[in-house]
Amino acid sequence: MVDAVAAISAVVLLALVTMATRVGGVWIMSYVRITPRVEAFLKYMSVSVLISIVAATTWAAGPRIWLAVGTAALVMIASRNAVGAMLVGTTVAALARNFGF
């Protein structure tokens, strides 16, 4: 059993580490000149964070999540509505679950 003082100290340490990652990116960029190439890099890097999360999660998941991701993409292409795409994708995942995927 972890005692309360040790637990609270550990959480504070992890919070400081996380806070450093939150302010670190902007701090680093205040010492680097932002050219059009740097801007293109940042733009593609930022969307690639989301791509990486989705790709790795979907790869490791089963057909139910593949269906949800595919449906969300199609709804977004058709409607350009992100919340709608999220809701339809989630509903498909719930239905697929109940049909035994």
Place this chain on the structure above:
Amino acid sequence: MTGMAGDIPRSDQFERPRFTASGVRRGSREIAPIAAFVIPFGIAFGVAAFAKGISPGISVFMSIAIYAGASQFAALDLWYAPLPLATLALTVLAVNARHILLGAALAPWLLQIPIVRRLAALLLLSDANFAHTMAVRDRGETDAGILFGSGLTMWIIWIVSTAVGALAGSLLGDLSRFGFDAVMVAYFTAVIVGWWKGRSDLFPFVTAAAVAVAGTYVLPAGWHIIAGALVGGIAGVWRHG
């Protein structure tokens, strides 16, 4: 809008990034429908922490202080006495290193607002309020208060849902029954499709995805996201820089 003596309007004054209370309020409202996706993850974290023998007070404190879901889940695996502080810190750093990328992407904007407000805006930075902020910025938004306001809503929902999970979540059973486990990927998919500008994006997008998937096999936990993001950025410069 102006016309007062001594107040000489310059067009760029209205384009400059700012951070206002009205931006905070708008951000906190706009993110609400999206922030709902945090609820199942918060509940799941509360339940998982409770199953690990962590008291509700400590798991709620984790969500208040750390407020980074994936890293909090990762920390549960290392939660035993005596606490392995170095391993815990490095694991949380690895999972959360992607925040550095998010902050760097926001830097051209945030470096133009005063430092105290800049730090405030960053305190509650997460994948979701980053995605929302970048989307409204694409539409011409100049108020960085949006980032803080949307983060505030996400943070409060994360704390409350952790508490619900820690206290009562174990009664709900398997959350995948409700499709909740698909909410985050479905939303991120929608954001990625929304960002798609044309066929020249295919190469950077596919490269990022391939590197991230390969990274899950060969890199320590969390680092596949960093690898995919860096390679996607380099591929984007190669195509567009």
